[in-house]
Amino acid sequence: xxxxxxxxxxxxxxxxxxxxxxxxxxxxxxxxxxxxxxxxxxxxxxxxxxxxxxxxxxxxxxxxxxxxxxxxxxxxxxxxxxxxxxxxxxxxxxxxxxxxxxxxxxxxxxxxxxxxxxxx
Numbered sequence: 412x413x414x415x416x417x418x419x420x421x422x423x424x425x426x427x428x429x430x431x432x433x434x435x436x437x438x439x440x441x442x443x444x445x446x447x448x449x450x451x452x453x454x455x456x457x458x459x460x461x462x463x464x465x466x467x468x469x470x471x472x473x474x475x476x477x478x479x480x481x482x483x484x485x486x487x488x489x490x491x492x493x494x495x496x497x498x499x500x501x502x503x504x505x506x507x508x509x510x511x512x513x514x515x516x517x518x519x520x521x522x523x524x525x526x527x528x529x530x531x
Contacts, residue, residue, distance in 0.1 A: 420478065420498030421505040422529040423512045427491050427521035434519050435486040436467030444518050445473065445480065452507055454497070477504065480511075491519065498531065505530075 429435055438461055449456055455476035463469045466486060473480040478496040485491065495512050497504040516523060 418503075419531045420496060420503075421508045422494060422496040422531055423508050424525070424527040424529070425493045425495075425512060425515070425523065426525035427493065427516060427519055428489055428524055429484075429491055429519045429521045430489055431520055432486045432489070435484040435489070435491060436469070438463055438469040438471060441469070441471065441482065445471075448480075448511055448514060449473070449475075452511060490524070491521075496531075 434440065442459075442461070448454070456473055457476055458474040459471070460474075461469060461471035468484045468486050470483045471481070475497070478498050480493075480495055482491055482493045493512075493515060495508050495515075497508050497511075512526075515521075
């Protein structure tokens with residue numbers, strides 16, 4: 412018998428407009444900020460991978476024990492896409508996902524273009 416009421420977590424998908432191009436081309440700044448987020452919210456990093464493109468844009472992914480954080484920046488369009496997904500079979504992390512997403516919006520001083528929430 413399966414428990415259909417179980418929901419493993421919230422997956423938040425964002426598209427943001429960011430006028431400060433430096434934030435869209437500063438992978439080191441993003442990584443420093445994100446490392447602080449992991450510490451603040453008690454998240455456990457399993458791995459980190461990134462790539463900086465010729466124009467300075469970057470893509471980065473944190474693999475977390477609780478799932479992942481991913482970002483892709485497009486300075487030429489003053490935009491980024493990001494997803495935050497936390498799952499846990501013991502507790503609901505939805506509020507934590509929303510708080511983390513808000514912290515990134517604030518960090519990038521961004522305008523939210525798209526904001527989707529998917530309950531997994």
